[in-house]
Amino acid sequence: MRLALLRRDLVQAGLGASMLAMMARVATPGVAHAAETVAAAGPGPFDGATVRRLAQAMAKHAYQAPDSKLPGAIDQMSFDQYRSVRFKKESALWHGQGLNFQVEFLPRGFLYRPHIDIFEVQNGQAARVGYNPDLFSYEDQKLRVTDDLGFAGFRIHYPINRPDYYDEICVFLGASYFRAVAKGQNYGLSARGFANGTGDPKGEEFALFRAFWLEKPQAGMTAIVVHALLDSPTVTGAYRFTIRPGDETIFDVESVLYPRRTIAGSGIAPLTGMFYFDVNDRQHIDDARPAAHDSEGLSMWNGKGDQLWRPLVNPIDLQFSAFSDVTPKGFGLMQRKRAFSDFQDLALNYEKRPSLWIEPIGDWGEGAIDLVELPTPNEVNDNIVAFWRPKAPLAAGGEYTYTYRMHWCWDNPWSSRLARISQTRIGTTDDKKGRFVMLDFTGESVKSLGADAKLHADLGTNAGDIRNVVVEPNPEIQGWRITFEFYPGSSKIAELHCVLSGEQGPLSEAWVYRWTP
Template sequence: MGRELLRRDLGRVGLGVTGVALLSALGVKPGRAASAPHTAPAPGPFDGSSVRQLAQKMATEPYQAPNTSLPSAIAHMNYDDFRAVTYRPDQALWKADNLPFQVQFFPRGFLYPAKVDMFEVVDGKAAPVPYSPDIFTYDNPKLKVPDMLGYSGLRILTPINTPNVFDEFCVFLGASYFRAVAKGQVYGLSARGLAIGTGDPKGEEFARFSAFWLEKPTAGQNSLVVHALLDSQSVTGAFKFTITPGAETVFDVESSIFPRVDITEPGIATLTGMFYFDANNRNKVNDWRPAAHDSEGLSMWTGSGTQIWRPLNDPTALQFSAFSDANPHGFGLMQRKRSFFDYQDVALQYEKRPSLWIEPIGDWGQGAVDLVEIPSPNEVNDNIVSFWRPKDKLSAKGEYSFTYRMHWGWDNPQPTKLGRIVDTRIGNSDDHQGLEIVLDIVGDAVKTLAPDAKPHAQVSTSAGKIDAVVVEPNLATGGYRIMFTLNAGDAKLAELSCILMNDQTPLSETWLYRWTP
């Protein structure tokens, strides 16, 4: 299967092979958990506190790994086998009720051997979603077994693009991964319920959503409520997602985390995406396209109001960056380039990949927005991870609540008056002794400058020397262009910063970049 078709098809099955590549890049070997008795949540009365109470109780008990044993035909599934087992659309949950949402389910097998318990909640009572081998179609009849295997994940559909046509816009599949799109978009980056030890050379722990409760919607309802139970060796958790699809798809997330042990490297509101190359790092690729990535930069609005843009990179060695903050206004992995001609990829449609902005709600205290950039030899790997890391550890037997809003859409939902960096270009300087760095800035702050204004660039580096700084109007974009040269000398890393100023007034967001050879 070609690179384009592979990446496109992976988007249809959630975590897919991209997740395996991420585990491998982090030095983690994905394998099956040891088989053990699995105590499934019981049906019965259900309210807003049910999952939280269950998670709190489970945190006081020894961890029980899920039973991943499967019949032989299913246990040896490959990627093509998994895709060839298809949920029948006529069997979708709530289809017969003519409701605004429908839910379809994924089979077990391939990378997803563990059963995920599924419940429907109606009138305050939770009942298991029925399972039968007959609700799937099978390209290979040998994959149809009589065992009551249950499900591994779910996808949610609604008429997000065309009236009366139910399109998939959200999927939960693999560990605690999920992804969504807004109207007119295609799948790109993913989110996770919780990260533990991401970027740690000792390896990462992947907590999983082991059960879901789907609240049956009513006619005309524009949001769907999904509850999820998180479980792993180190932690349990309760999540409530209130999901509202549309021109921007919004997840209102309420989470309660119950550590079984001290968690020193937690990742809250974790985002995972792919960055292969763009105009800032073409030196190691020979590709006919201008760029290839799910997200091009990390955007941060700090608690003090500073707006930061950090272009992403595919480094030659693992890079870990931490941006200290207190009560951030928001952060996200963003896709700013929105023209087909920015990518020239008919199959993968990178220009239609969602940006994902995290809006914290309430007091998140002190901590840092972390960014992990993992070397990748191609665009199949999800090699970018970002999350909020609290300053203090999550202590065993404690309870920690985080509430936030996730905006899956075309841009940052919070408007800014500052100019935005829409392009970062890096190449050899004319004398080949340094690097030429070019930034393009657009927006009202620069478009409406007086004709006699003389903005200047405030540029700094942690290593080497900055030379030949030039600031000039860019008539093609209606903005300004900053050009400067970095002479890094023998440095192996340089932290760069740049901001466009008018006297003492910032005209642009702050551009931060980590250069490595």
């Protein structure tokens, strides 16, 4: 399957396929060189406020895109040519120094045209990481050019799976995108530094991490610190990532944003992934596999303590959902299916893709968790975006701080007393006029209940009719099942919700679902 192989290659290269459409927005050739403030941040003193001072200074001036010009030999580089240029492992930063981390750098070319400044920080001093074409090996020697090209991004390696091998645990490449994995995982969904205008018909602006500072860890350290300078026509920002790989890989993120212009549709802690189909939504898709996706649902724990589960869909038209909240406890794009049989894909191993949970630190105030679902005809495109949108616009000239913890994990980082939806199955009703919905619930709150327990479904919709509700034990999963029929009638959209409840109140998280034809 060519699409499957392409998806695998793109993910291994650290590339989300949605970038194919957006890179032109951040990589326009023939523009001015990097801003003078970035160039001035060469060798010299560095402290925790350095990047913040740079971002604040840059926000007072008009945007200048980084250098995106490339020599003719690599100006039209294909993806296959790009991936044939490989960084030599023996050239990695800190290689052979007995440290837990090594860094490999990525070449410019293909979609990755902008020159990204990268510095190493030691003992309070920053030094530019020097470029040399001999840091790379080339299958085609025509791709070896002697110009001082610089780098497009970097990968961090750490012995996460076994002590004698440095696995790639994260990559920063393209706009403000980055990916990471926990122990035993493969790359899947991505994160971004910032989102602006996602889902807006006028188009989205993609900010760029235009410079990085890598703090050299001391011997024995199991965490590494990366600083990043964000830049776009609308906003600048300073980011500090403290990265701790392990059974769950943690990114502690400290971000400060400086809008050049007022931003109404800002996205904090944006997540991007792919949902092609699953048993809840496989209309118009003829595929031998039972499912194909990076993530299957959006999980939310709101400020009131409510837990919500929104299964993802691959819609016919763009769908935008907003879940209003105050001081959210967390949200994430989650992959709950963890068996090979759930996907039956030997090449792509969707069951090993990370879930990514965002844990806000401090009071994020009023806003909404936004979910954007785009239609995709295949599994190559990243078509799902989720993020926190503050209620109030980010005003030009202001300073906004957001601190959060990212959990690249197998499951929610905290257990819950509530049962959760382990399966959402949807098909046609016998009369072909409605939709038959099947929800399975598993968890400690229902595991020990007898078959005679008095449970019911708190079920509703804002459009159409719900009929023939059945609540019954499902001994095959040591859980319970709710089934019902939904008849939309003339409705073109409906918001459904369901909670499994007992005599003492709710026993499960809330299932929320948007139906469209």
